Amino acid sequence: MKFSEQWLREWVSPALDAQGIADQITMAGLEVDAVEPVAQAFSGVVVAEVLSKERHPDADKLNVCTVSVGADAPVQVVCGAPNVDVGQKVPFAQVGGVLPGDFKIKKAKLRGVESFGMICSASELGLAEEVSPGILVLPASAPVGDDFRAYMQLDDSTIEVDLTPNRGDCLSVRGLAREVGVLNRLAVTSPTITPTPVTSEMTFPVRVEASAQCPRYLGRVIEGVDVSVETPLWMVERLRRSGVRSIDAVVDITNYVMLEQGQPLHAFDLANLSDEVVVRMAKQDESLVLLDGQEVTLRDDTLVIADAKRPLAMAGIMGGEHSGVGASTQNVFLESAFFDTLAIAGRARAYGLHTDASHRYERGVDPELAPLAIERATQLLCDICGGKAGAIVSAESAEHLPAARSIALREARLEAALSKRLEADDVSDMLARLGLEVERTSAGWQAQAPSWRFDIAIEEDLIEEVARIHGYNNLPVRRPAARLALRSGDEAGIDLGRLRRQMVARGYQEAVTYSFVAPELQAVMLPEAVSPVLANPISADLSVMRASLFPGLVRALEHNLNRQQSRVRLFETGLIFNGELDALSQVPMLGGLASGKRDLEGWAASSDAVDFFDVKGDIESLLALGESDDWRFEPGTHPALHPGQCARILHRGEEAGWLGTLHPEVRAKLGLKQDAVLFEVRLDALSQGRIPAFTPLSRYPEVRRDLAFIIGAETPVQALFDSVRAQAGEYLKDLKLFDVYSGKGVAEGHKSIALGLTWQHPSRTLNDEEINQLIDSIVTQVRVELKAELRG
DSSP: OEEEHHHHHHHOOOSOOHHHHHHHHHHTTOEEEEEEESSOOOEEEEEEEEEEEEEOTTOTTOEEEEEEOSSSOOEEEEEOOTTOOTTOEEEEEEEEEEETTTEEOOOEEETTEEEOSEEOOTTTTTSOSSOOSSOOOBOTTOOTTSBHHHHTTOSOEEEEEEOOTTOGGGSSHHHHHHHHHHHHTOOOOOOOOOOOOOOOOOOOOEEESOTTTOSEEEEEEEESOOTTSOOOHHHHHHHHHTTOOOOOHHHHHHHHHHHHHSOOEEEEEGGGOOSOEEEEEOOTTOEEEBTTSOEEEOOTTOEEEEOSSSEEEETTTEEBSTTBOOTTOOSEEEEEEEOOHHHHTTHHHHTTOOOHHHHHHHHOOOTTSHHHHHHHHHHHHHHHHOOEEOOOEEEEOGGGSOOOOEEEEEHHHHHHHHTSOOOHHHHHHHHHHTTOEEEEOSSEEEEEOOTTOTTOOSHHHHHHHHHHHHOGGGSOOOOOOOOOOOOOOOTTBOOHHHHHHHHHHTTOEEOOOOSEEOHHHHHHHOTTOOOOBOSSOSSGGGOEEOSSSHHHHHHHHHHHHTTTOOOEEEEEEEEEEESOGGGOEEEEEEEEEEESBSSOSOTTOOOOBOOHHHHHHHHHHHHTTSOGGGEEEEEOOOTTEEEEEEEEEEETTEEEEEEEEEOHHHHHHHTOSSOOEEEEEEHHHHTBOOOOOOOOOOOSOOEEEEEEEEEETTSOHHHHHHHHHHHSOTTEEEEEEEEEEOSTTSOTTEEEEEEEEEEOOSSSOOOHHHHHHHHHHHHHHHHHHHOOEEOO
């Protein structure tokens, strides 16, 4: 919710500046994201009146105007705006003025005609994001010669509040003013809203079939509306400062009332409605073209506003294109309704939509607000667009409206929870200022929650309200007292913290991504994966539970690359989800991704890109924390990984993870600019370590022999290692691969593998005869098993 400080102060004005208000409501649980000025800095701009306009003698698109700036003599100015005209009040930047962007206004000569200033557009003053097609025309009542900044009250701030889902009551100036009033013990002054006199006999019938989903629906015809009227500048400015773009007078009024009161409204063109308005559930596969031009196929769990022929709008979400107010509209049917939260929650996201109305209805709108809001909107429509108001037609289902909630608050429980005793009168006052009806009882208080507070239902809710209004910073700091036994450690296990520290030591940074991903992304990387689809996703792009850590890590890489971070090392721990809900497996995994250069930038650093073997070394450093002999890497095929650079990771013969370079086709579909190497390993396998044990150091010398074998190019080195170890005896201390070669001197389809073998006996010196026997056994075994020969 974004609101103007000045707008708030019309309701309640504490003795605080904008930052003070922001700090205060943040401490009360309504976190403020930003406090920003409503306009950029500029000076030397006054309200002027256009006295004359003549065509420029040497330019068809330029006009030579004379403007009055008050007491001083009229000023000549050349203006290229197509909408400039005599009699207009306009913002005029005088010579010496400075516009946003440090643009200084100087005396100029345009095509031979002198110009002493500039008539400004909204964008030139920083009051519109898009370039304005013409100058900003002010109301006729604007006082000539006054400072434009003061006239528009631009020395104002916008405060953006990030509300938690339970505080939908604060999605309006009314709700925020209520909070500020409570926190500062000030009365709140709301605009005077009086019922508009009924001056038209026109009405339109309303019928509700889905009473549980729509317990209250109000409609009113406003006859003879002039939709061509421009929205008043003061309203356009308030909408702009709330982050809402002006569209036309009717839509602007409904948006304004929604921001002011918190009640979404919708206006229909009466000429496009047939027979009656019906609130019902959609019929399966009905279609509706929305206001944004998108055609949707409706499901039968969607609440719609319809007439006798077809759906008109998705209730509480968005109206339809054919029934909306247009340039030819003369009579408006104004809707104000209370829709049940559960009837709207998730429906917008299911269609890939999110609107201001759905945002409010999903969090709860005050069921008592609809009559007030329709009167306020009628008042504004009649004042701005003209027209005559008909009688309000309503359809209500009292049994489906939210019932009043009465909650008991025990004084002893409040004191125990806050670790502080508050005066009973202060507690009563806080609750009353929050809008609750409070009665003192022998045990504490009995309070009835107001209609706008859906989140107050139990005693703990009242304790929370008292705590935040009293001020969390005013509560004492108490540490819990408890006798805690020391927990025994598992020496044979490797905890998650140790694995994380090892990844950080290898140059990785921990990422935390969503457990749900876009179905399209998962389909590209894991086409055969089956995982649960969310019934109520945050958005359509996050609607499927992840079947791997790869999609989230790839999205994180994309985010970094788009911000010019080309060297990326990320790891993540979390659950992956495989199977349908009735047979779901949730597996904790550790995954990682590396992309970009191998080394950090530096004068002595390599410019080579990270590759498969770099990341394999990182994984092996994790495996070395446990029993590394229990692990194997073998060639494999994974849909997201390069067929020639992909390995299955095995733990004690069972698949435990994957390692590989991102598949080129997948990378192309995702639009990634560079390669990436990914891996993921089961955490339960990684956490199986070994009990530390001391092995005495031998005092006797090591014996080293180097052997080079010619083996088939497709034979994995691991197979050679296994064969060598099987014949090398118990005193083999180390086995290293120190060279791989293919080319001249090695037959085609073969490779040369050079190994270094080191033996050491704990209690004596090994002699050459023993070593030679072991080598003969190794060579024989390798020849038989792998058809390998010693390289000459």
